[in-house]
Amino acid sequence: MLSGHLEANIYEKVVELARRRGFFWTAYEIYGGVGGFYALGDLGVKLRDRIVELWKQLFVKGHGFLLVDTPSIGPHSVFKASGHVDNFKDPMAECGVCGRKYRADHLLRDSGIRVSEGASTEEMEGLLNGNGVRCPECGSSRWRVRMFPTMFETRIGPYSESTGFLRPETAQGMFVEFRRIYETARERMPLGVAQIGRGFRNEISPRQTMVRLREFNMMELEVFTNPEEGCRYLAGLENEELALVTEDMAKRGEHAPLTIGVHDALSQGLIKNEWLAYFMVLSKRFLRLLGVHHDKQRFWGKPPEERAHYSQQTFDHEVLIPGLGWVEVAGLAYRTDYDLRAHSKASGKDLHVSMRTAEPKTEKMMRWRIKDMMELKEILGDKLKEFMELFEEHKDDERFPELIGSRLGIDVDELPLEAEEKVETVHVKRFYPHVIEPSYGLERLMLATLSWAYGIREGNRIVLSLPPYVAPIQVAVFPLITRDGLPEKAKEVVRKLSERFDVLYDEGGSIGRRYARVDEIGVPYAVTVDHRTLEDNTVTLRSRDDWSQIRVELGELEDELEELLSLPNLETTR
RNA sequence: GCGGCGGUCGUCUAGCCCGGUCUAGGACGCUGGCCUCCCAAGCCAGUGGUCGCGGGUUCGAAUCCCGCCCGCCGCACCA
Numbered sequence: 001m002l003s004g005h006l007e008a009n010i011y012e013k014v015v016e017l018a019r020r021r022g023f024f025w026t027a028y029e030i031y032g033g034v035g036g037f038y039a040l041g042d043l044g045v046k047l048r049d050r051i052v053e054l055w056k057q058l059f060v061k062g063h064g065f066l067l068v069d070t071p072s073i074g075p076h077s078v079f080k081a082s083g084h085v086d087n088f089k090d091p092m093a094e095c096g097v098c099g100r101k102y103r104a105d106h107l108l109r110d111s112g113i114r115v116s117e118g119a120s121t122e123e124m125e126g127l128l129n130g131n132g133v134r135c136p137e138c139g140s141s142r143w144r145v146r147m148f149p150t151m152f153e154t155r156i157g158p159y160s161e162s163t164g165f166l167r168p169e170t171a172q173g174m175f176v177e178f179r180r181i182y183e184t185a186r187e188r189m190p191l192g193v194a195q196i197g198r199g200f201r202n203e204i205s206p207r208q209t210m211v212r213l214r215e216f217n218m219m220e221l222e223v224f225t226n227p228e229e230g231c232r233y234l235a236g237l238e239n240e241e242l243a244l245v246t247e248d249m250a251k252r253g254e255h256a257p258l259t260i261g262v263h264d265a266l267s268q269g270l271i272k273n274e275w276l277a278y279f280m281v282l283s284k285r286f287l288r289l290l291g292v293h294h295d296k297q298r299f300w301g302k303p304p305e306e307r308a309h310y311s312q313q314t315f316d317h318e319v320l321i322p323g324l325g326w327v328e329v330a331g332l333a334y335r336t337d338y339d340l341r342a343h344s345k346a347s348g349k350d351l352h353v354s355m356r357t358a359e360p361k362t363e364k365m366m367r368w369r370i371k372d373m374m375e376l377k378e379i380l381g382d383k384l385k386e387f388m389e390l391f392e393e394h395k396d397d398e399r400f401p402e403l404i405g406s407r408l409g410i411d412v413d414e415l416p417l418e419a420e421e422k423v424e425t426v427h428v429k430r431f432y433p434h435v436i437e438p439s440y441g442l443e444r445l446m447l448a449t450l451s452w453a454y455g456i457r458e459g460n461r462i463v464l465s466l467p468p469y470v471a472p473i474q475v476a477v478f479p480l481i482t483r484d485g486l487p488e489k490a491k492e493v494v495r496k497l498s499e500r501f502d503v504l505y506d507e508g509g510s511i512g513r514r515y516a517r518v519d520e521i522g523v524p525y526a527v528t529v530d531h532r533t534l535e536d537n538t539v540t541l542r543s544r545d546d547w548s549q550i551r552v553e554l555g556e557l558e559d560e561l562e563e564l565l566s567l568p569n570l571e572t573t574r
Numbered sequence: 575g576c577g578g579c580g581g582u583c584g585u586c587u588a589g590c591c592c593g594g595u596c597u598a599g600g601a602c603g604c605u606g607g608c609c610u611c612c613c614a615a616g617c618c619a620g621u622g623g624u625c626g627c628g629g630g631u632u633c634g635a636a637u638c639c640c641g642c643c644c645g646c647c648g649c650a651c652c653a
Contacts, residue, residue, distance in 0.1 A: 012646090016585075016586090019584090019585085020584065020585060020603085026644080026645085029644095031627090031643090032626060032627060032642090032643045032644060033626085033643075033644045033645085034643085034644085035643090035644070035645085084653080087653080088653065150652095150653085168653065169653070171653095201652090201653085203651085203652075209645090212651095212652075306652085306653095307653080308653035309653075310653080311653080314653090328652085331653075333653085439653090458613090458614095460614080461613085461614070478612090480610090480611055480612065481609090481610055481611065482610090483610095486611095508604095508605085508606095509614080510609095510610065510612090510613080510614075510615065510616095511610085511611085511612045511613065512612070512613035512614060512615075513613080513614045513615090514612095514613085514614090515612080515613045515614085516613070516614040517614080519613090519614095520614095528611095528612065530611060530612080531611065532611090540612075542612080542613085547613070549612075
C-alpha cells in the first residue's frame with residue numbers, strides 16, 4: 001500500500017521532509033551554507049539517539065563489550081604512527097604561476113601520461129615539468145607537487161610546531177588507550193571496545209547532505225581477538241546467508257551478489273576471519289531492524305588498492321537507497337595487528353597481551369645466531385646497522401637468509417650465522433591482538449532508515465513508517481475536539497505518558513489533520529481522548545501503519561505502549 | 575577539482591529569454607478564532623520573500639554582465 005512509484009526522487013523527498021519537519025538541514029544556511037556540514041533538529045537528535053541505542057544493544061551490550069570516549073584532536077605523533085599522515089592524503093599539483101591546485105595524478109592522466117600507483121611527489125613533479133603539461137587555467141607549465149592531507153590540521157596550544165589533527169576515525173583513540181582499557185577490563189580477551197563520536201575528513205567534494213560529510217558521527221567497534229581463536233558467537237549462525245560481491249567478482253564486473261551461507265563463505269576463504277563473518281551477520285540484522293530489507297543490502301569486498309592502509313580484508317556494507325543507489329553505511333575491516341604494532345613501535349610501549357595457555361606447550365623453536373660479531377662487522381661494514389635491525393625483527397624466521405639476500409644483496413653463506421634449535425616449555429602466549437572493526441556512519445544510517453520508511457498513502461499523505469523502536473516521537477495525544485474538558489483530560493494523559501515516552505500533544509485543526517501531521521514524522525501510535533473517555537476512562541489507540549484503532553483502558557495504556565514499542569526478537573529479523 | 579544545469583515566502587512554484595505594469599503573484603503549510611464525536615473538510619482573521627551572496631551596466635535589475643557560495647547530475651575522489 002505504501003507506494004514505491006516515486007522511488008526515483010525519494011531521496012529528494014526525504015531531504016525535503018527532513019528540512020521541513022526538522023530532522024536535519026544544511027548548516028550555516030544564513031551564510032549561504034557550507035558543504036559537508038549539517039545541523040540536526042529535535043527529531044533528528046531523537047532519531048539518531050535511538051539508532052545509537054539500538055546499535056549499543058546489538059553490538060556492545062549483547063557481548064559485554066566496553067564503551068570509551070577519547071579526544072577528537074590528536075597530536076601529530078599519533079597519526080604519524082597510525083599511518084594516516086603518510087597514507088591519508090592526495091597528491092596536489094600547484095601551478096607555479098597562477099597558484100591553482102589540481103590532483104597531480106589526474107592532471108598527468110588527463111594529459112595522457114602514465115603514472116604508477118605509488119609514484120612520489122618528485123616523480124610526478126618531474127613528469128609534469130618534463131612533459132610540459134600546461135595549467136588548464138593559465139597555460140603555464142611550472143609545477144610544484146605536494147601531498148595534501150585529507151585530515152583537518154590544527155595547532156595544539158600556542159606553539160606552532162605542535163601540530164595536531166582532527167581524527168579521521170575514532171578508532172585510533174581505542175588503540176592508543178588500549179593498554180589501560182585492557183587492564184581495566186581485567187585483561188579480558190576477546191575484548192570489544194566501542195566508541196561513538198565525531199570524525200573529520202576534509203573531503204574534496206562533499207555531496208548529498210548526509211552522505212559525504214566533512215564532520216560526521218561514527219559508531220566504531222574494535223574487537224581485539226586472539227588470532228588463533230575463532231568467534232564463539234558464530235555458533236548457530238553458520239547457515240545464515242550473506243549477499244557478497246567478492247573482490248574477484250567485482251574485478252570481473254559481476255555486481256549481482258552471490259548469496260552464500262556463512263560457513264561456506266568461510267571455508268571457501270571468501271571471508272578470511274570468523275569474527276568478520278559474525279559481524280557481517282550482525283550488521284545485516286541491524287540494518288534489517290532499521291527497516292532495510294535483506295535484498296536491499298550487500299557486502300562489497302574491497303580490492304587491495306581501495307582498502308585502507310591497515311586492512312587485510314574489508315567489506316563495505318552497502319544498502320540501496322532509492323534515488324541514490326548503493327550507499328556504504330559501514331566498513332567491516334580486518335585490521336589485523338597493524339595498529340597496535342604500529343603504536344607499540346612508535347611509542348616504545350609494550351602493547352602485547354599475554355595469555356596463559358591451556359596446557360604448557362613444548363615448542364621447538366629455531367632462531368638464527370650470530371657466531372662471531374667482529375667478523376660480521378668486518379664483512380658488513382656500514383650495512384651493519386641495517387642488518388641488525390632486520391635481525392632483531394626476523395631472527396625467528398626460517399627464511400631470514402633469503403630476506404637478507406633480497407634486502408641487502410648479500411650472500412648469506414659468507415656471514416658467520418648459524419641456525420640454533422631450542423626446545424622451550426611455554427605457559428604463556430604473547431601476541432598483538434588482531435582487530436576486527438565494524439564501523440558505521442551514523443548519518444548514512446539515518447538517511448537509509450528515513451528513506452525506507454518513507455511512503456505515500458492516498459495520493460499525497462506522507463507516512464514515515466519508522467520502526468517503532470527508533471521513532472523520535474513515540475506517541476501522540478489528541479483531544480478529539482477542543483471543548484467539554486477533553487483538552488484537559490488529554491493533557492493529563494500527556495503528563496502520565498511523558499514519564500516513560502517521548503510524547504507530542506496537538507489540539508490544532510481537525511483530528512484527521514493531526515493524524516496526518518504525526519504520520520509524516522513517523523509517530524507510530526496516537527491516543528485520542530473523546531467523550532467516552534470521560535465516562536469510562538478508555539481512549540482510542542490508533543496505529544500509524546494500518547490506521548486501525550483499539551480501545552484501551554488508561555490504566556493499561558503505558559504497558560500496552562511499552563509492548564508495542566519494544567524491540568522484536570532478534571531471531572525474527574533474519 | 576572538472577563539465578553541464580540550477581538557486582524567488584516554511585514548502586512547491588509563477589515571473590527571468592523580451593529590464594519599468596512586481597511596494598514579486600498563487601497554492602499548500604504555519605498561527606489565532608469559529609465549527610467539528612476519528613483520518614490533510616469548511617468559514618473568518620493573520621503570518622510570511624531586501625528574489626543565494628557581492629560587484630557592475632542602467633534613470634530603473636528577480637530579470638542583463640562578472641566573481642563567489644550552495645545544490646543537483648556526470649566524471650574524478652571516497653580510510
